[in-house]
Amino acid sequence: MYAIASRDDLxxxxxxxxxxxxxxxxDQxxxxxxADATGDHQWIHVDVERATKESPFGGPIAHGYLTLSLVPVLASQVYKIDGARLLVNYGSNKxxxxxxxxxxxRIRLSPKITVAEPVGENGFQVVVGxxxxxxGADKPALVAETITRVYY
Incomplete structure (x- = not known):
């Protein structure tokens, strides 16, 4: 676990x-x-039999937004920002x-902080790749730049 204990560490x-x-x-x-949470029941995700027969992927695939939604839980296994009073999801650049x-x-996350710049009196805007x-795959499932506002 990579621990960020202060503004200087950030x-x-x-x-x-x-x-x-x-x-x-x-898993399915x-x-x-x-699919139930989002209402996206497209067959390529939820109909195992049809996806196995008809999709170009040979079976069902996860929703892209499911993969994106797993970033916070996976990131919490890699690094933590201590000492901040508030962290706010500010969006994504890409x-x-x-x-x-x-x-x-199976998937895993590899995050890298690319920007940490002051914003306001007690905050930082942090961009994480x-x-x-x-x-076992040659290409990643997802690449993204997420933005978090960190307030001390």
Whole structure:
């Protein structure tokens, strides 16, 4: 776990490889639960039989936004920002779903802080490059730049 204990540590972490999360299984139950939560029941995600027969991927794949939604839980395994009174999701600069995540595969996150600049009196705007890897795959599932406001 990469610990960021102060404002100085946050600035010093820019450009540092923070590590990797544990591998997380993306199973059909998780995909179905996400489909229920979002109302996105497209057959390529939830109809195993049809996806196996008709999709170009040979079976069901996870929703891209499911993969993106797993970034916070995976990031919490890699680094933590201590001493801040508030962290706020401020959005994303860029999100790309580079490769599909086949149901039954495992993913992990490799985050890297690319920007930490002061904003306001007691805050920092932090940009993190997020790469979600698929175990055994040549290409990542997701690359994104997420933005967090950190207030001390």
């Amino acid at each position: 600035v010093a972490a820019v450009g540092v490889e923070l590590g990797h999360s544990d591998w997380l299984l993306v 139950d998780r995909v179905n639960t996400f 999100v790309r779903f580079v490769a599909p995540v086949p149901v039954g595969s 997020q790469t979600v890897e698929i175990e």
